[in-house]
Amino acid sequence: MMTVSPLIVSAQESLASDTTLISGIKKPTVKGPTFTNVRVGIDLSKVASSFLQKQYDVIEFQADVYYKKDLYFAAEFGAGNSLVDNDFLTYKSNNTFISLGLDKTFFAKDFRGDFDNAFVGLRYGVGLINRGEASYSIQDIVWGNTQGLIPAEHFIAHWLELTGGCRMELMKNIFVGWNIRARTFINPTKFEKLPPSYVAGYGRGDKNSNFGYNFYLLYGLGKRR
Amino acid sequence: MCIGWSFISSCSQNSVCLEPQALSMRGGFYTKDTANNNQDTLLINANLRFGVGYSFYQQLKNSSKFSFPLSQDNDTIEAIFQSDSASLAANTIDTMQLIYRRELYFISVACGYQTRFTLQTAFSTNHIIDSVLIAIPDISNETKEHLKIIVKK
Numbered sequence: 001m002m003t004v005s006p007l008i009v010s011a012q013e014s015l016a017s018d019t020t021l022i023s024g025i026k027k028p029t030v031k032g033p034t035f036t037n038v039r040v041g042i043d044l045s046k047v048a049s050s051f052l053q054k055q056y057d058v059i060e061f062q063a064d065v066y067y068k069k070d071l072y073f074a075a076e077f078g079a080g081n082s083l084v085d086n087d088f089l090t091y092k093s094n095n096t097f098i099s100l101g102l103d104k105t106f107f108a109k110d111f112r113g114d115f116d117n118a119f120v121g122l123r124y125g126v127g128l129i130n131r132g133e134a135s136y137s138i139q140d141i142v143w144g145n146t147q148g149l150i151p152a153e154h155f156i157a158h159w160l161e162l163t164g165g166c167r168m169e170l171m172k173n174i175f176v177g178w179n180i181r182a183r184t185f186i187n188p189t190k191f192e193k194l195p196p197s198y199v200a201g202y203g204r205g206d207k208n209s210n211f212g213y214n215f216y217l218l219y220g221l222g223k224r225r
Numbered sequence: 226m227c228i229g230w231s232f233i234s235s236c237s238q239n240s241v242c243l244e245p246q247a248l249s250m251r252g253g254f255y256t257k258d259t260a261n262n263n264q265d266t267l268l269i270n271a272n273l274r275f276g277v278g279y280s281f282y283q284q285l286k287n288s289s290k291f292s293f294p295l296s297q298d299n300d301t302i303e304a305i306f307q308s309d310s311a312s313l314a315a316n317t318i319d320t321m322q323l324i325y326r327r328e329l330y331f332i333s334v335a336c337g338y339q340t341r342f343t344l345q346t347a348f349s350t351n352h353i354i355d356s357v358l359i360a361i362p363d364i365s366n367e368t369k370e371h372l373k374i375i376v377k378k
Contacts, residue, residue: 084334086242086335086337088242088246088335088336088337088338089334089337089338136337136338137337138246138247138297138337138338138339138340139246139247140246140247140294140297141247142247142275142276142277142281142293142294143276143277143294143295143296143297143298143299143302144277144298146297146298146340148329148338192331193331194331195334197334206333206334
């Protein structure tokens with residue numbers, strides 16, 4: 001009759017979480033959750049847009065961290081201000097925002113530390129918005145033009161985003177990535193009176209849902225697995 | 226590349242206003258038939274005067290329909306109906322008074338605001354006009370007939 005030493009059982013139990021015994025050969029198992037690689041970057045498309053037109057100035061950043069297998073935690077944050085100045089309406093607004101969510105990649109890694117991939121993701125975004133006092137003019141040649149003021153207002157906007165795109169490593173630790181986004185306000189009625197013309201992180205404030213895009217330049221740091 | 230960015234950026238702009246700011250009230254002239262129903266009636270050569278100092282007018286030649294804006298600064302306006310544009314005789318002229326509520330309505334970032342109106346009361350002197358009826362009180366678009374003016378036969 002064969003007996004098993006309690007010492008051996010204990011040793012096997014302690015190895016069970018890290019190793020699997022197959023035909024007597026120890027093979028490493030895939031580790032659980034890891035937060036080994038972080039990327040931070042800036043949205044170059046918003047820098048270019050802010051430079052090329054006068055209606056808004058926006059800066060947006062992104063950070064993501066590799067979680068495990070095909071999942072990344074992602075966050076975008078930034079700030080912006082916008083100006084409406086036409087014959088009928090004049091006002092300014094500004095906001096800060098943060099959006100948090102997950103990205104799921106499509107393809108397996110070709111080699112250790114391969115982070116080139118395509119992804120889809122989901123975000124929840126929140127923005128703190130200040131809309132300044134607005135002056136309006138209604139033009140009427142029969143009875144005469146009318147002017148008036150709309151008082152300043154503060155809003156908290158919440159939105160959901162569906163995003164998809166790809167990222168690739170241009171050179172060691174330098175990544176570029178583009179994505180498109182579909183966004184929808186969770187609380188659109190807030191803006192019925194007079195919306196901010198542009199909300200950093202969301203886009204046009206007068207649209208209950210809209211599409212956007214980003215083009216990120218990212219720097220990666222941390223271990224590669 | 227700049228052209229490309231400009232094109233993409235233009236998709237998110239809102240600088241073109243395609244909607245009128247000033248809404249017009251629309252109306253028509255009618256007579257009563259023997260069954261007391263309103264019948265469209267063509268005016269031969271009438272004028273409707275309105276605006277500050279009645280300085281604007283709409284000529285109604287073989288026409289029964291009219292439209293003009295309401296004041297955005299006042300809750301009441303007056304308009305003058307001149308049944309014969311060539312005559313200033315008092316018995317050919319009526320004065321209408323329209324009382325309404327105003328509401329500021331946001332159109333878009335490009336167009337700003339417009340005033341929407343709700344007609345409350347309409348009356349007139351009765352030389353030519355028999356009565357003034359509010360058909361649709363809410364003036365928020367320009368496709369419906371808001372006012373019916375019944376003229377004597």
